[in-house]
Amino acid sequence: MPLKALLICAALLGMDPVAANEEAAHEQPAATEGRAADSAPATHEHPQAAENRAPDGATAAPASVPQPAAHEAPGYAVRIVIDTSGSMKQTDPKNLRVPALKLLVNLLPDGSEAGVWLFDSKPEELVPAGPVNPEWKKQATQAANRIHSKGAFTNIEAALSEAAAGWLPPAEPGPRRRLILLTDGMVDVSKNPGENAASREALLNRLTPALQQAGIEVYTIALSSQADEALLQQLTLASGGWNVVAMDAEQLQRSFLQLFNQSVPHDSVPIHDNGFTLDAGVHEFTLLVLLQEGAAPTRLIAPDGQVLTQDSTDPQLRWLHQGSFDLVTITDPKPGLWKLEAKQDPANQVMVVSDLAMEPMRIESYLQAGDQPRIGVVFKDKDQPISREDFLGLLVVKAILQGPMGPQDLSLAQVPDQPGAFAAPEEHPLLPGDYNLTIQADGKTFQREARQNFRVMSDLLKVEEHADEGEEHAGTTILLTPNPQSLASDSLAIHATVTDQAQQTRELTAEHTDDAWQLKLPTPGPGDQWIVNIQASGKTPEGAPVTVPLKPITLTGRQPEPPAMAPEPIPPPPQAPAAPAPEWGVAAAIAVAVNLGLILSGYGIARLLKKRRDAAIALLLDKFSAAPPP
Known part of the structure; x- marks a missing residue:
C-alpha cells in the first residue's frame, strides 16, 4: 500500500503507527490471559483491594455502580438544651440527666456538628458548638458532670433563642438542624404571671416562625406531668420534630435514645438472639448495650473467637462504660457473626458506617x-x-x-x-x-x-388547599372543615398567621361559610416562602373543650420561566472548492482501512465493556459474599 495511503489510514483511525504496533503487541498476551480467565474459577476481589490498586491497573465500573470511597460525614447539626431549674431537684433527684447526656453526645456520629447549653433564668453554654470528633465527645462527656438543679426560673424562650442564634435567618444554609430540649416545667421567667404569658406567646408567635424559616426541627422531652406538654407539642408539630414524655427520670436515658434515633438517621444492623452479622463493607460499628443495676460485665465475641471487654487494649477498640450503659466502637471490624454476652434489651442497637446504606x-x-x-x-x-x-x-x-x-x-x-x-x-x-x-x-x-x-393526628378538622385562578381571587384558599362527630361547628375558634422569609408576620382572617372556614392568601412572589400557622380550638358535641393540633402549611412562589431564546440565524453554507481528480488507489486503501478499523474497534470495545461489567458485578457482589466461618 502506498505510504500516502498508510498515513491517511492512521489519521482516520486516530492512531500513531508505532503506538498501534505496540498496542497490538500488548493486546496479544492480554487476550491469552482473558481466555485463561474464562476457563478458570471466578474470584471476587475485596473492595479495599480495588481501592488500593494503582489507577493504571484499575478497571472502571459502569456509571450505575459507583466506585467505593471513604465514608462521608453526615450532614447534621444538633443543639442540646438542658433544664437546670430548681424543680429538677424533685423530678430528677438522682441527676440522671448526667448519664443520659453522656449517652447522647457519644452516640452522635463523627463529622456532624453539635453544642450543649444549660438553662434556668438564662442560658449557659456548656459545650461550644463544633465538629463532633473524639476530642469533642471527651469534652462533652466531662462537661456533663456540671449539670445541676440550682436555677430559679425556666426561661425556655431565651434558651432556644441562644442555642439557635447562629442558625436563624439570615444565616447561610447549612446541614440539617436539630434542637433537642429537655424540661420539666412551664415557661417561668418571672413571678409576674403576665410576663410568663408574654414569654410563652413570644415563643410560639415570634420564635417558632423564625425556627420554621431556618428549617430547624425541635425535639422535646417533657419530664414529669408538670411540664407544659401543650407548648412542647406545638413546638414539635410546628417544626416537624418529635415530642417524648418521660414520667420519671428513670426513663430519661431511653427518651434521649428515642430522640436520637428520630432526629439523626443512621444505618443499623439488627440484633437477633444477642448476635449480629457484619458484611465486608462495614468500616466501623458502634454497639449500645443498656445495663440494669448490678449487671455482669459485658463481653463481645468476634467472628474469630476473640473476646473483648472494657479492659481490652485493642487499638481499634473504644469502650465507654457507664453504670447504665456500654458504648463499644470498633474500626475495621471482621466480617461475620458477632456475639454479645449481656442481658437482652430491645433498645440495644448496632450502628454501622458503610458505603452500602x-x-x-x-x-x-x-x-x-x-x-x-x-x-x-x-x-x-x-x-x-x-x-x-x-x-x-x-x-x-x-x-x-x-x-x-x-x-x-x-x-x-x-x-x-x-x-x-x-x-x-x-x-x-x-x-x-x-x-x-x-x-x-x-x-x-x-x-x-x-x-x-x-x-x-385526629380527624377533628379537615384541612384542604385549593389554588384559585379566578378574577375575584388569585392565590390559595385554605379550607377548614370540622368533623361534626368530634367537634361542634359553631364552637370553633381559629387564629392564623402567615410569616414570610423576611420574618414579617401578619394575622389572617378566617371567613365562616356554611360548615367550613376559609383563609385566603395571594400568591407568593417568585422565590418567596410563606409559612401559615393555624391554632384552632373548640368543643366536642358533649361540650368538652379541645385543642386541635394542626401542621403548618408552606406556600412557595414559583420561579418565572426563563424567556425563550430566539434561534440564531443559520449562516449560508460555504462554497465547496472544486473537487480534485480522484485517486482510486488511495480511496480503496482508505475504504479497506476504515472497515478493518471499525471491526477491530468494535471487537476491542466489546471486550472492554465485558471486562468492565464483570469487574463491576464482582466488586459489588463481593461486599455481600458469605463471610468465612469463625
Missing part, C-alpha cells in the same frame, strides 16, 4: 388524618442508588408497623423504574395514633435495619 423513604413525624405514608427504602452505594439486579435480587425486605391496631407485617417489593427502591403496597389510610416502624433487609450476610416513629 439502606436509606428509608422520609415519613413526616406528624401526618394529617387521611394521609398515607409511603413505607419504603432505597439501597445506595456511596450515596448513589444501586441498580444491579445481581445484588437487589438477593434482598428480602420486610417491615413491622406497630400502631393502634397492633403489629402489622409488611413485605416490601422492588419499585419499577426507581433504582434500588423497595416499597410496601399502599393500604387504606391509617387510624389516628402513634406508630413505630421497623424495616429490616436480609441479603444473606448483608443485613440492615431502620426505625422511625410517626403520629397520625
